[in-house]
Amino acid sequence: MKEPLRIGIAGLGTVGGGLVRLLTENEDHIAARCGRRIQINGISARDRHKDRGFWPGRFEWFEDARELAQSDLIDVLVELIGGENVAAQVVEKALESGKHVVTANKALIAAQGARLAALAEKWNLALNFEAAAAGGIPIVKALREGLAGNIITRVVGILNGTCNYILTQMEETGRPFADVLAEAQDLGYAEKPDPTLDTGGFDTAHKLAILASLAFGTAPDAAGVYVQGIDRISPVDISFAAEFGHRIKLLGIAAVTARGVEARVHPTMVPLGTPLADVMGVLNGVVTESSAAGVSVLEGRGAGAGPTASAVVSDLIDIARGLRIPAFGIPTASLVVPERANLGEREGTFYLRFNVLDRPGVLATIASCLADQAVSIESMIQRGRAPDEKVSIVIITHEAREAAVIAAMKAVEAAGAVVEPPCMIRMERL
């Protein structure tokens, strides 16, 4: 058997702990697959004395992760610190010291991936990040290797388990967002005190930027992703969606279009019975559209100690087996900066809900504002008929330009026809 692959782990939170356990429990199994052992030689974390269910004293302890990154004791640095600043320094130090890097850090790869990949390339090192998107699903490998012969034109995913859990709970219990969020925070499914990285759609945007880069051969462009979270989704919309045979999901959607690369994260109505509509609870799912393979669907657990550690270990096994693939599948010099598509020009169908007072002329106002923008109506529901009661007018549009729909909504609001800002949810056929 060859020399062991010696690794250092920076960050011992949920994932780091899961990684130590997985490498320990499946030591022989993993060695058989690598033709060599994967050996933890160094560890760094904030608190040396925290009880983690294993004895960190078995491993060399480093107070500073940057020192671990440069240590002669390791061949690979596993970065599980999270965040952008320290993590970036640690990854750089590791690469500059000739260490391969495995990271689960989506924010880092989405923002600085191209630069770090160029650094890895310069020293012929691996920079692997399977765990950065949908851990239990080998989607990075599928895009970078399994579908590499295809022109991939579209990647659509449910990439954040917290949001999917909240939406599933809202649907199943009829309770409002704030309520379900508070419960999810108590259960540890959502961050406390500030859950907006997840619920605001930003975590999904990081992952989408990475997947789009792998799929399209473009530099990761987190800043180019349109982001809208789930915090304004109301139970009313969830139940209207069901009436129209749809379900609301927070999707990350990236596509190559004639107008450039489209990348957007927003609540989306998807038809029941399509693959992503059935991905419930904390699960993740990704749909890809490729020129030769057609539509492929991958579904599984996205986060948590087990799935994320599984992804990190697969990256380590690749390195142990001697696999070197450019981080984004092609040399960084070939990564093109994507031309961003103007979302306003996008054609799609839309769900619109106007809360109005049931007075004569209100529907006429809404209809004429839509007509002025050449937005035509496919179907309509009006609900709540008692006099002076607030009434919901819900409209599904035919195919329309997004900018026109938004202009029509503004016109309705300006005309004083609504008692609260109208709600618009994009619809997507998958």
Add this chain to the structure above:
Amino acid sequence: MKEPLRIGIAGLGTVGGGLVRLLTENEDHIAARCGRRIQINGISARDRHKDRGFWPGRFEWFEDARELAQSDLIDVLVELIGGENVAAQVVEKALESGKHVVTANKALIAAQGARLAALAEKWNLALNFEAAAAGGIPIVKALREGLAGNIITRVVGILNGTCNYILTQMEETGRPFADVLAEAQDLGYAEKPDPTLDTGGFDTAHKLAILASLAFGTAPDAAGVYVQGIDRISPVDISFAAEFGHRIKLLGIAAVTARGVEARVHPTMVPLGTPLADVMGVLNGVVTESSAAGVSVLEGRGAGAGPTASAVVSDLIDIARGLRIPAFGIPTASLVVPERANLGEREGTFYLRFNVLDRPGVLATIASCLADQAVSIESMIQRGRAPDEKVSIVIITHEAREAAVIAAMKAVEAAGAVVEPPCMIRMERL
């Protein structure tokens, strides 16, 4: 850029033609991903003069695929001949001549995979077969690499598009098997004149043997797979399944159990709403259960020129990138011969249909035959109540031993209680 990777293609049917097209159309795209070109240098097929939509004269023509396999013009032999005999000779010649091999041949890998993998290993060559199971889904890569850190305990799949198409059509139109099969043959979805490789479950068994080997680290054991096809499925059972909230699918199921490795292919009732129940038409789907990643689901097109060529190209790209992984993920010396589980000892739930004449005492006979074998009833439907009419008695059992259920069915038959052999369909929670 490095030297091109020079390949020879043996077999120019649907897949071979698709491969030539894909390599030609996406030439630059693929070169960017490999850091070198993939260049077709030689071709062999039965009929040189058949019109294939491209000019085979561009490539060196070999009358005998075995000569192509040994030619100095190539680094990789792509075997798309199919069948076991000639294909095995061609693959052996290639490996013995120091050529990597990529094959889409499930029958060959299922039957002779361990021997050929040992040959590849001896000369440090790649033997890749992503296209041998579910082409549009990178499942071989997922098992061999993506989930390699996990102990995988179960693989369940819809692996034959022809059978899934026939079952889908039977459900949607209510027509009998023979009818739908004849139509599928006319449409080119099923083989003519003999469709039994598909409909008899044997193709699924080949693929299952390969996936089980990759998942469990066992030598492929096609002969150890229990196989039952879909030819005896009747529209009656499909509609009863729906009444119980289920759907009938031809599944390949492989699992590590306390009784050994279980590998079986048979029509199966799966609950609606579970991932494989929703895989319709010609699509394939695979569910894996692993120790750390949990349940993962992959779905996509299984066969056809595009998806299969896509899988072959991903194998070629791996070779071009310098990736060498043992064919089954571990050295062949470590592949253990699986201990086969006795299916009779398996515990499961069962759908049983007895066609009887509606005479007094019939139900009592059935009930007592089941009771004698300690098979208890979860629910029952009796249908067809006119006097002297044939009546269907349908029973869903509680958890029971398979051998006991079969013995009970035989006893019912021996007691003369039925007008035709009883029908038994295994149920599976996924």
